[in-house]
Amino acid sequence: MARFGNHNRLAIPRSASKMVHLTFEEQMESQKTVPPLITGDFTGKTIMVTGGNSGIGFETAKHLATMNPARLIIVCRSMEKAQESISQIESETGFKNAEPMALDLGDFSTISEFATQANKTLDRLDVLIENAAVGFNTDGYTVTKDDWEMQLQVNALGPALHTLLLLPIILKTAKQHSTFPRIIMVSSGVIYSTKISSEVIASPNIIKTLSGKEALTQGRYAETKLLNVMLVDKLTALLPQSVVPLAVNPGFSVSGLSRGAKGERAEEFKKMVVDYHAYTSEQGSRHVVYASHGGKNEEVRGAFVSFKLEVQELPDWMLTEEGKTSRDKIWNEMLEVFGIVDARIPTIVAEHLKN
Numbered sequence: 001m002a003r004f005g006n007h008n009r010l011a012i013p014r015s016a017s018k019m020v021h022l023t024f025e026e027q028m029e030s031q032k033t034v035p036p037l038i039t040g041d042f043t044g045k046t047i048m049v050t051g052g053n054s055g056i057g058f059e060t061a062k063h064l065a066t067m068n069p070a071r072l073i074i075v076c077r078s079m080e081k082a083q084e085s086i087s088q089i090e091s092e093t094g095f096k097n098a099e100p101m102a103l104d105l106g107d108f109s110t111i112s113e114f115a116t117q118a119n120k121t122l123d124r125l126d127v128l129i130e131n132a133a134v135g136f137n138t139d140g141y142t143v144t145k146d147d148w149e150m151q152l153q154v155n156a157l158g159p160a161l162h163t164l165l166l167l168p169i170i171l172k173t174a175k176q177h178s179t180f181p182r183i184i185m186v187s188s189g190v191i192y193s194t195k196i197s198s199e200v201i202a203s204p205n206i207i208k209t210l211s212g213k214e215a216l217t218q219g220r221y222a223e224t225k226l227l228n229v230m231l232v233d234k235l236t237a238l239l240p241q242s243v244v245p246l247a248v249n250p251g252f253s254v255s256g257l258s259r260g261a262k263g264e265r266a267e268e269f270k271k272m273v274v275d276y277h278a279y280t281s282e283q284g285s286r287h288v289v290y291a292s293h294g295g296k297n298e299e300v301r302g303a304f305v306s307f308k309l310e311v312q313e314l315p316d317w318m319l320t321e322e323g324k325t326s327r328d329k330i331w332n333e334m335l336e337v338f339g340i341v342d343a344r345i346p347t348i349v350a351e352h353l354k355n
């Protein structure tokens with residue numbers, strides 16, 4: 001497991017809320033504490049969870065189903081997987097208002113089609129949970145049909161495009177209902193073990209370089225999770241206060257994420273589950289459930305919610321000039337790519353995100 005939190009204490013407050021800074025050892029110790037399930041009431045509200053068929057996403061959806069949402073959209077790679085998940089949620093909770101939607105984050109055209117469909121069928125979106133991701137990739141270097149390294153696209157670029165295309169519905173929800181919709185990026189504690197290297201930052205295009213076969217990366221999975229937090233930072237700066245973007249670390253949890261680990265890697269993983277007090281997916285999902293409605297909006301807006309359901313300081317590197325420069329460059333590069341992929345993006349940026 002990547003060592004996270006292994007850096008100096010640097011107290012740069014991001015908001016007025018209390019923030020914690022945990023060392024790696026403290027984070028591992030924190031895994032011994034299982035956070036409570038914070039229940040809530042989503043009456044009349046619409047929630048969307050990507051990756052709702054497995055692990056943390058499924059358990060999150062199941063918990064939220066018990067909190068009476070008007071609509072719970074389960075997003076999976078196929079309608080069949082979403083339907084299976086819905087049947088299981090219904091049989092375990094009795095909830096009948098879950099609906100399936102399909103999208104493959106590794107295929108931009110399906111994200112565009114998804115947004116077109118969502119614009120027709122959703123009249124509001126109160127909680128968007130970008131949870132889907134891939135962990136171990138044992139297939140080696142894999143490129144999507146859009147010509148991006150698979151993990152980078154599925155974990156970072158795809159969720160960013162998906163979120164941006166859904167912004168008009170989210171903003172409409174805030175305005176029409178005077179509410180504070182949340183956009184949740186499910187990130188990870190591994191962000192404390194990584195950064196974008198100076199060499200990559202100096203390259204003509206950071207995301208293209210990160211996508212390349214050459215091992216200039218510090219670990220692809222961790223970088224994609226860092227990009228999730230960078231996206232939250234940009235959205236927080238550019239969206240009106242009525243929208244609450246935040247990132248969450250569900251903690252090290254047993255889920256489908258390790259399914260790609262084979263042989264020695266799989267054995268190593270089994271040992272980690274014991275040594276690092278892994279949560280079950282249900283326990284990990286409690287952090288995501290909390291992110292969907294817990295805490296005061298002004299305290300969790302732009303925050304990284306982690307162990308013990310507390311707001312944790314961002315990695316020191318993200319707060320450096322280099323960290324901020326790479327965040328801004330990556331944002332501009334993503335917008336350029338997305339503008340080519342989907343003609344709605346420039347309008348969404350111009351109309352909804354202040355420059």
Ligand SMILES: NC(=O)c1ccc[n+]([C@@H]2O[C@H](COP(=O)([O-])OP(=O)(O)OC[C@H]3O[C@@H](n4cnc5c(N)ncnc54)[C@H](OP(=O)(O)O)[C@@H]3O)[C@@H](O)[C@H]2O)c1
Pocket residue numbers: 050051052053054055056057076077081103104105106130131132133134154186187188189249250251252253254255256257258281
């Ligand atoms: N488990 C941990 O220790 C841990 C720790 C920190 C953060 N996280 C984060 O928690 C989130 C949930 O992961 P998990 O641990 O619950 O893993 P998981 O059980 O493997 O769930 C991942 C979900 O993502 C979906 N997905 C994968 N590729 C996709 C694609 N191309 N398009 C759409 N959906 C796709 C999967 O669908 P299929 O079933 O079709 O593959 C699955 O539903 C991830 O963001 C992960 O980074 C996990």
